[in-house]
């Protein structure tokens with residue numbers, strides 16, 4: 001019960017405060033300690049690591065915030081942006097940055113249930129921990145089905161249950177991603193964000209997970 005209330009306040013109140021701050025300051029990250037260049041750096045490193053060619057390809061950011069990563073990928077890599085977020089203010093800022101983007105003010109689960117689009121990259125940065133572990137599994141399974149061949153799901157700011165960082169609402173148990181990948185035509189890559197992005201502002205042990213669809 002306490003966890004559900006905390007999650008609700010986190011998403012509906014705290015993140016909206018960051019969005020109001022961002023509207024005023026121009027910071028593109030819906031985070032206390034991150035900024036636009038942190039997000040651009042991380043998404044750029046991830047695209048390089050996955051050797052992803054996104055020119056003319058659909059990229060979906062679930063919980064896209066103010067669209068900073070999508071905007072970067074459209075400008076620098078020629079990607080076609082799709083973004084989903086609950087916050088009206090975030091989507092207003094996305095549409096301002098990307099006039100021809102595809103944006104949906106919707107719950108992530110609802111969006112995934114209804115979309116028939118296919119993607120070459122799906123981003124969930126700092127979002128998956130808002131869902132219970134069962135829902136996280138269902139979301140990941142559904143995203144894998146929406147990937148084009150060679151497409152990739154990137155889950156960033158992943159925190160495990162044994163982490164010293166205690167603010168993740170729904171951390172996952174160790175082995176969670178390996179278990180999800182069993183029996184699927186996917187390749188799993190996981191790395192410490194501190195090592196690859198040089199970013200440990202929250203938890204030095206937080207990881208990024210890349211799941212590529214390779215039928």
Ligand SMILES: C[S@@+](CC[C@H](N)C(=O)[O-])C[C@H]1O[C@@H](n2cnc3c(N)ncnc32)[C@H](O)[C@@H]1O
Nearest residue numbers: 029030063064065085086087107108125126130
């Ligand atoms: C920590 S912020 C990260 C935003 C963005 N990925 C970034 O790195 O700046 C989490 C975002 O997920 C959105 N969000 C949380 N739960 C959601 C849900 N169930 N459906 C859609 N968006 C959601 C919030 O509105 C918020 O913009």
